[in-house]
Amino acid sequence: MDQSLVRNFCIVAHIDHGKSTLADRILDLTHAVAARQMREQYLDRMDLERERGITIKAQAVRLRYHPPGAPDEYELNLIDTPGHVDFTYEVSRSLAACEGAILLVDAAQGIEAQTLANFHLARDAGLTIVPVVNKIDLPAADADETARELAELVDRRPEDVLRVSAKSGQGVEELLGAVIERVPPPRGRLDAPLRALIFDSSYDTYRGVVAYIRVVDGGIAGRSRIRLMSNGVVSESEEVGAFAPDATPLPKLEAGDVGYLVIGVKDVRLAKVGDTVTSAEKGARDPLPGYREPKPMVWSGLYPAEGGDYSLLRDALDRLKLSDAALAYEPESSLALGFGFRCGFLGLLHMDIVKERLEREFGLELIATAPNVEFRVVRGDSEMVEVHNPSEMPPPGTYDRVEEPFVLATVVTPSAYLGPVMELCQSRRGTLVDMKYLAPERAEIHYLLPLAEIIFDFFDQLKSRTRGYASLDYDHWGYEESSLVRVDILLQGEPVDAFSSVVHREKAYQYGKQMVERLRELIPRQLFEVAIQAAIGSRIVARETVRAKRKDVLAKCYGGDITRKRKLLEKQKEGKRRMRRVGRVDVPQEAFIAALRVETTPAGTSGGRK
Amino acid sequence: MSGDAAGLYVHVPFCLTRCGYCDFNTYAGLDHLAGRYVRALAGEAALAGPSWAGVSFVSIFLGGGTPTMLSSRALGELIGELRGRFDVTASAEVTTEANPDTVDTPSLAALREGGVTRLSMGAQSFDPTVLAALERIHSPQAARRAFAAARAAGFDNVNLDLIYGAHGETLESWERTLREAAAMRPEHLSCYALTVEPATALGRKVAAGRIPPTDPDVQAEMYDLACSVLRQEGYRHYEVSNWARPGFECLHNLGYWEGRPYLGLGAGAHSYRDGRRWWNVRPPQQYLEEVESGRLPLGGGEVLTDDERRMERLLLGLRVAEGVPVEWIDGRQGEEFVEQGLAEVRAGRLTPTDRGMLLANDLVLALAEP
Numbered sequence: 019m020d021q022s023l024v025r026n027f028c029i030v031a032h033i034d035h036g037k038s039t040l041a042d043r044i045l046d047l048t049h050a051v052a053a054r055q056m057r058e059q060y061l062d063r064m065d066l067e068r069e070r071g072i073t074i075k076a077q078a079v080r081l082r083y084h085p086p087g088a089p090d091e092y093e094l095n096l097i098d099t100p101g102h103v104d105f106t107y108e109v110s111r112s113l114a115a116c117e118g119a120i121l122l123v124d125a126a127q128g129i130e131a132q133t134l135a136n137f138h139l140a141r142d143a144g145l146t147i148v149p150v151v152n153k154i155d156l157p158a159a160d161a162d163e164t165a166r167e168l169a170e171l172v173d174r175r176p177e178d179v180l181r182v183s184a185k186s187g188q189g190v191e192e193l194l195g196a197v198i199e200r201v202p203p204p205r206g207r208l209d210a211p212l213r214a215l216i217f218d219s220s221y222d223t224y225r226g227v228v229a230y231i232r233v234v235d236g237g238i239a240g241r242s243r244i245r246l247m248s249n250g251v252v253s254e255s256e257e258v259g260a261f262a263p264d265a266t267p268l269p270k271l272e273a274g275d276v277g278y279l280v281i282g283v284k285d286v287r288l289a290k291v292g293d294t295v296t297s298a299e300k301g302a303r304d305p306l307p308g309y310r311e312p313k314p315m316v317w318s319g320l321y322p323a324e325g326g327d328y329s330l331l332r333d334a335l336d337r338l339k340l341s342d343a344a345l346a347y348e349p350e351s352s353l354a355l356g357f358g359f360r361c362g363f364l365g366l367l368h369m370d371i372v373k374e375r376l377e378r379e380f381g382l383e384l385i386a387t388a389p390n391v392e393f394r395v396v397r398g399d400s401e402m403v404e405v406h407n408p409s410e411m412p413p414p415g416t417y418d419r420v421e422e423p424f425v426l427a428t429v430v431t432p433s434a435y436l437g438p439v440m441e442l443c444q445s446r447r448g449t450l451v452d453m454k455y456l457a458p459e460r461a462e463i464h465y466l467l468p469l470a471e472i473i474f475d476f477f478d479q480l481k482s483r484t485r486g487y488a489s490l491d492y493d494h495w496g497y498e499e500s501s502l503v504r505v506d507i508l509l510q511g512e513p514v515d516a517f518s519s520v521v522h523r524e525k526a527y528q529y530g531k532q533m534v535e536r537l538r539e540l541i542p543r544q545l546f547e548v549a550i551q552a553a554i555g556s557r558i559v560a561r562e563t564v565r566a567k568r569k570d571v572l573a574k575c576y577g578g579d580i581t582r583k584r585k586l587l588e589k590q591k592e593g594k595r596r597m598r599r600v601g602r603v604d605v606p607q608e609a610f611i612a613a614l615r616v617e618t619t620p621a622g623t624s625g626g627r628k
Numbered sequence: 629m630s631g632d633a634a635g636l637y638v639h640v641p642f643c644l645t646r647c648g649y650c651d652f653n654t655y656a657g658l659d660h661l662a663g664r665y666v667r668a669l670a671g672e673a674a675l676a677g678p679s680w681a682g683v684s685f686v687s688i689f690l691g692g693g694t695p696t697m698l699s700s701r702a703l704g705e706l707i708g709e710l711r712g713r714f715d716v717t718a719s720a721e722v723t724t725e726a727n728p729d730t731v732d733t734p735s736l737a738a739l740r741e742g743g744v745t746r747l748s749m750g751a752q753s754f755d756p757t758v759l760a761a762l763e764r765i766h767s768p769q770a771a772r773r774a775f776a777a778a779r780a781a782g783f784d785n786v787n788l789d790l791i792y793g794a795h796g797e798t799l800e801s802w803e804r805t806l807r808e809a810a811a812m813r814p815e816h817l818s819c820y821a822l823t824v825e826p827a828t829a830l831g832r833k834v835a836a837g838r839i840p841p842t843d844p845d846v847q848a849e850m851y852d853l854a855c856s857v858l859r860q861e862g863y864r865h866y867e868v869s870n871w872a873r874p875g876f877e878c879l880h881n882l883g884y885w886e887g888r889p890y891l892g893l894g895a896g897a898h899s900y901r902d903g904r905r906w907w908n909v910r911p912p913q914q915y916l917e918e919v920e921s922g923r924l925p926l927g928g929g930e931v932l933t934d935d936e937r938r939m940e941r942l943l944l945g946l947r948v949a950e951g952v953p954v955e956w957i958d959g960r961q962g963e964e965f966v967e968q969g970l971a972e973v974r975a976g977r978l979t980p981t982d983r984g985m986l987l988a989n990d991l992v993l994a995l996a997e998p
Binding site for chain 2: 546565569570572573574576578580581583584590594
């Protein structure tokens with residue numbers, strides 16, 4: 019098709035601002051889906067996405083639209099992007115596949131942290147922004163005020179801001195008109211060597227990796243010899259096509275087109291998001307800019323609750339990895355938990371999703387250790403070790419410094435809650451970078467914070483201190499030196515590796531105290547007194563004691579009691595079998611799960627004014 | 629251990645009132661069935677007798693419930709009936725449980741006449757507040773009176789049952805009860821830690837939060853107190869909850885712990901022989917109908933696997949002062965118990981200490997590990 023009749027765009031929004039509903043209405047308006055097949059959140063295909071109301075995987079859907087009164091029919095490619103900070107890189111690649119972005123804001127909520135983050139991403143990608151206020155029919159809507167805020171943000175006049183109700187469909191026709199009018203058509207060179215951007219991929223058991231691509235230059239036919247530019251892998255592609263919205267094979271895709279490519283490889287790691295596809299012969303010289311290796315930011319040990327399930331877990335991770343290039347894992351063993359894997363994730367939401375998929379799709383019961391960030395231990399000028407597991411942190415005095423990852427966090431909050439928000443950031447070792455008012459009652463603040471301080475209960479705390487009104491987003495900043503120490507938890511003098519944690523020196527005592535108190539409640543009394551200690555190196559910083567058990571016997575045991583008593587003991591024996599032994603101390607599995615449980619909501623999974 | 633020295637248990641499921649803590653198979657208000665019930669016991673004995681031919685019984689134990697809800701004459705006739713159906717040794721220990729409110733000197737004398745050699749009396753406590761907490765209807769005086777009556781009737785082997793650890797009982801009160809019981813010079817004392825069973829009035833009160841649950845540490849203190857007071861008074865601690873003057877250990881109950889065979893007659897009674905355990909139907913009405921139709925009133929049974937037998941031998945053996953032969957257990961684990969003061973090794977046996985007996989469950993679990 020003539021590139022001038024193609025528009026590639028995406029919708030970006032803060033969570034719950036109506037992105038999926040707007041996508042549904044656009045599908046309706048372009049008759050993409052037969053009415054009887056239509057369902058809510060049409061483009062979110064995973065159960066997990068639908069249950070959580072979030073988008074994890076990108077989708078690209080090709081629509082045909084003839085604007086009323088216009089001479090031509092247009093091809094619209096709508097790319098539905100993930101909406102979470104864990105997937106910022108994936109989002110940036112989806113944006114790079116577009117020329118324009120609808121920036122959607124809930125009229126009752128106003129601009130939120132993810133609105134800002136998405137806007138900056140889209141602007142940096144050079145996209146034309148189409149500002150839209152959604153939910154204008156809500157009683158609490160303040161469309162004028164939201165339009166004013168939004169116009170100021172994108173540097174347009176309030177009249178340029180469109181107003182829609184994605185729910186009723188009001189204004190959506192006009193919005194599509196504006197997309198055609200304002201978003202420039204792609205301007206790829208048809209005669210140049212092939213360059214196509216992979217902006218996401220999925221895994222099909224029969225066909226292997228299906229890459230979602232945007233052809234930037236040249237063209238690609240269904241069966242061709244192609245080369246992946248980041249790793250030089252050459253393959254015979256099997257099919258090209260577009261999602262309309264179901265996969266529809268096409269003879270070829272050309273510059274400006276968005277669609278899919280069945281690459282002909284079985285491992286998603288070979289076709290990573292951000293990579294460039296070119297022809298095997300006479301291919302392009304330079305890849306498209308912006309490729310990055312996926313980099314896990316958060317690590318956690320995953321152990322099967324039943325030791326015998328280790329190989330099952332390994333197979334499950336191997337399978338999951340085929341469709342999740344960002345997941346990293348390496349075998350590790352724990353004295354307390356047995357054999358398992360240290361797994362790396364993009365963030366807490368990613369970790370949650372992986373754990374839930376392992377449990378749901380593979381029927382595993384897992385124990386996850388408390389997540390931690392990656393530390394860099396530096397010796398001298400040149401030696402640097404990456405530590406993914408706190409128990410591998412070398413003892414104090416054997417290194418020069420430790421670095422930890424920092425993020426640049428954006429918080430949008432009603433001005434009335436600025437104080438509590440700043441207090442929270444300050445208490446999490448934050449440094450104020452910038453602050454400005456979006457409106458007299460709404461402020462935007464930027465803090466430099468250690469990632470480790472964000473991944474636990476920061477988001478929950480932020481919500482509770484602002485009655486749910488504040489929103490959060492962040493960008494990775496880089497590594498900075500920090501005063502970090504390893505805190506070990508000891509049972510009867512034996513360290514329990516699964517409970518070791520690397521924390522800031524000033525918080526080490528607090529962590530140790532909290533952990534030993536929690537464990538005192540969780541560890542059942544034994545035949546002897548059990549000392550639970552927290553230690554930094556050889557220095558004990560907190561101690562609790564589980565008193566020795568004194569009585570465990572049935573007072574009476576005659577005739578018929580014997581059967582009952584034996585059955586009781588058999589049950590106890592079964593319970594004991596499920597205990598983990600640390601030195602001489604029996605620790606129930608439940609104690610590990612409870613002690614390691616992180617009471618947290620991944621940042622950005624729900625938000626807005628409540 | 630003489631494998632053939634069997635015991636005979638007879639269950640009498642009648643009581644004046646139900647005590648709040650009791651989950652035994654016993655009923656208040658069924659007294660009208662008493663006559664039929666005694667005849668049914670004789671009937672069951674007749675049905676069971678042939679398969680126990682050649683087995684020598686060294687004890688009879690009339691338990692309940694409250695056996696003394698039946699007349700002394702009826703009980704005497706029953707004992708005679710049993711002696712006729714089974715090979716009961718001439719010197720057999722014949723015990724009956726008795727409630728202080730249901731006996732007096734003449735009735736006790738009649739029991740002795742009928743062949744009862746040992747009396748086990750449910751005194752429970754000498755503290756009125758504790759008796760009230762246990763919902764026992766008798767007074768401390770009733771227990772003293774009944775004990776004196778037993779002596780007057782000529783009983784020279786009497787046990788007193790005590791219960792400790794009820795809500796409101798203090799260490800001081802328990803010590804007074806212990807001292808008072810010992811001062812009466814019974815031959816035998818059973819001291820049971822109160823166990824809250826869920827399916828009882830007491831269990832429901834605890835579940836509803838109206839009464840605090842029993843505190844195992846407090847009960848352990850009380851147990852320690854019983855061990856030291858009764859040792860001073862010349863009693864030997866021979867099982868978790870049982871103390872006796874030397875030679876007055878309860879032969880019948882020792883049978884359970886030593887794994888000897890026993891036959892139970894009556895509603896819900898259990899029997900054991902050669903690794904097989906079976907039990908009668910529990911409801912007295914159903915029991916009567918079965919026996920009156922000429923059928924053994926079988927309610928269920930089990931054949932123990934080797935593992936289960938091993939588990940039982942340990943759980944019973946570690947309850948008694950004699951303990952278990954060291955060959956039964958893993959030597960390293962045994963040494964650990966000795967180090968921890970939970971057991972001793974004497975004459976080729978691992979014998980639990982007082983402290984170890986109170987932790988018998990943990991000892992068994994540690995030893996039963998595969």
